[in-house]
Amino acid sequence: MLVNTEMYEGSACYDPTLIDHQEEHVHNFHQTPNFSSIEASTDYQLLNMDMDHQNQIIHDLNWTTHSHDQIQIGNDTNCFPNMPLITPNPAPPDLLNLFQLPRCSNSSISFSNPNHMDQPSYDPLLPLNLPPQPPFFRELLHSLPNGYNLTGGGSIFGDIDMEREGMRGELHQLYHEGDGILKFNGDINGIVGKGRDVKDTKHFATEKHRRQQLNDKFDALKNLVPIPTKADRASVVGDAIEYINELKRTVEELTILVERKRCNRGRLKKHKAEDDSTLDVESINTRPNGGGDHDQQAYNGNSTSTLRSSWLQRKSKNTEVDVRIIDDEVTIKLVQQKKINCLLFVSKVLDELQLDLHHVAGGLIGDFYSYLFNTKICEGSSVYASAIANKLIEVVDRHYASIPSTTGY
């Protein structure tokens, strides 16, 4: 495969602004300026790192992260109508024309691009100095002969890895040897067929890509979890396990609550219609099955027989909260760095949440105030664990922040 050297000369390879635009478009499928500015900054970093190598970032085949899929789809549908139609250049520009490839004398690659002519926005893009849309990449790489893949062999620039943090899930590199020959790795991931959509192939250009992809996934998982402990993979997975369990508990708790609430609402409406006497909420839950409305009785039976239980922990910088709910009893453990005596504030919050304080124990232990509260949920209140925890942390942190000195309340 041969690459026409004239194609390189056609584009101003060494213009930094041009490179910037090209790079940003190459791996930035958005039209929004925010994203492109972020990308641009990271690109500049790259550029400054390796000016000699002229590292144009080119996307590899794996665009399968969900967000990118959506963006890609959106981009495909949005971008074309938005592009202004400019009269095409006389010479049909080759795909590689838009890459900032270094000039090379021994270029030994060429691509047959029969399909590129069909893209209407292809021409308008070029004068605007915008690199091609994702479909072009697909076309390019699909047009490679069977079994070949665009890789850089062994000469990947290891120093590019460090710039990854800005770009989640996508790292675009054009690999090339020093003399400009693109090497083909014939073993893994043969890209074949035009019908293949990039979304459902997970072919990585290199093992390194695969590793990077995996690392990014771990980071994504880490960011989802609210209480991170260590940052290594096993801990991230462990935290994720605990978080999933916590979420499942919360969902369970909330569904029970919603059920009860609905049931009560139905009962209330019914009672309002029937009689005007004071509604004793307790009696609703203890009414035996078999009377009146069967559907609601069924719900009623369910809600009383299922024991509501949930447990979660929340941490902030100065405060740690552990909330456990069994049926209508809430046990709250609170540990807080000594600065203010939080007893007053917590007590206020509990009053607000309509939690009846039964027992409290705790005090100053070393540098921390640690308290254990046993409370009961008042009948009919629909407070749930995460609400309690979040409220407590919010209040305590707020007061903590507002106290400047070490003494005082």
Place this chain on the structure above:
Amino acid sequence: MEFYDDISSVVEETNGMLCRNRKRNYDGDDDDNNDEDEGRFKSKNLKAERKRREKLKSRMLELRSLVPKITNLNKETIITDAIDYIEELQDSVTNLTNEIHKIEAELAIEQSFDILHICQEEKMKKWGIESEVEVSRINENKLWMKIVFEKKVGGFTKLIQAMSMLGIELVDTSVTTTKGAVLVTSCIEGKMLIPEQVREELVDVIKVL
């Protein structure tokens, strides 16, 4: 996953070969170890690394067991599916919370929380419990305090507030409620506290509750 395992097995093999040949020190392992075990434990690092890998593997399996959707069974898809599942759960949590708030808003007018009902179930006096305040000195800085008062809505909060305004800091506190009464026992600190004075102040506070 196979790829990863291949790499690790290759590493192990190379390690083994090197140690068996005893030509080089690989990763700075202990010479004594090599001599003793004769290549059975290839290096301290290898043991630790293997343990680390197995720890990660077992946790990944655990994660997979939790997540209902399973596509492929390699590392990446486990993580991907876990991420999706977590987001799903988070969404359902927000939906349920919104629903609860909606229902609550509808019911707001109709319901009244019967807190007083709970508190006044058992009258303190019925059981012969009297309100009282006791304050005594432990050492030059600390006093000890015991208060019994009738349980009321927000009563405890008011008590704490009053105490903080008096400059009393609760160091170790224990609060119990029984039979409509609240017992507060605490070690307290403060500037220039005199037991009798504190006692008088607290008696006044309780009267107001």
